[in-house]
Amino acid sequence: MSAPVRYLLAGIRLALGWIFLWAFLDKLFGLGHETTAARSWANGGSPTEGFLGSAATGPFTGFYHSIAGGWLTDTLFMGALLAVGVALLLGVAMRLAAGAGALLTVMMWTVVLPPASNPFMDDHLVYAAVLVVLALLGAGRTLGLGARWAEAPLVRRSAWLR
Template identity: 45%
Template sequence: MSIRDGASHTEQAHRSGTEHGLIVSRVAALTRIAMGLLFLWAFADKTFGLGYATGSGNAWINGGSPTRGFLSGVEVGPFAGTLRSWAGAWWADWLFMAGLLGIGAALLVGIGLRLAAITGTLMMLLMWVAEWPLDRITEAGEPTRSTNPLIEYHVIYALVLILLAAISAGHTWGLGHRWEQLTQHRPWLR
């Protein structure tokens, strides 16, 4: 093996690592954008009653409550009564909708991913608590339809949000680099 062959192998390994990094960053960017659209879709459906999870009569702009349907149906867990009492409260509606919009917009644009990960994880934790997948039976004695007591979609969403922030997924196909420059003295905003 000559020196030239060794250099060629090193260059090829570097190129392969660069290609791998490019693929990973693009998949992360697609995941970030998809998660952003997921949050924004929930916001739009609850705001305008697009007929998927929310009918037009229950739309927020028509006086409906984005939290009433979900929270009033909480029938399991140690916080069931508290969560039911929050159903339809103006502050719960506004916090929930601001969270959906803010987290979704941050993910879509690729800025504020740390803040989006923190607030999104908190939202997912509260939704996990509301569904309380640890219980198999509701207060009324009906099956909860829980399929896994710990790892369910709210946990996965929270982990994805944390991962996207940790790897700076807003740098690819987003405004992450520019946002870091603007917030260099306020890292908590990144």
């Protein structure tokens, strides 16, 4: 793969990593972009209650309403945002991060069906596909720690950690 392509993929990886990490930080501290400080997770707010509890539409509405604002739902959601964001920014565990990030974004897509601007396609599905492409093409090796990560004994024995 040529150097320009590797750097382009690394830039996309870093951008997506920041998207996930920013969502985590904003929901944790209420930095005022999407979440106010008063509604932040650090101040006792729920990062999932609003979206899952009131924005959910379509065939999975009942399911999402039933898990909205739950301790486990909030913890898993925030953990996924943090883990995927950090892994993408560092370029490590790309297969795991891509799988988790794709699952998370596809689940977020299912919250509001059909999407407002298209019969089925929206940015969540595009993010999921891009995450998988980044992992398959080894985007963590450029401007990241992916090459060093791949040399760790545990990672060499467990391909799914690459």
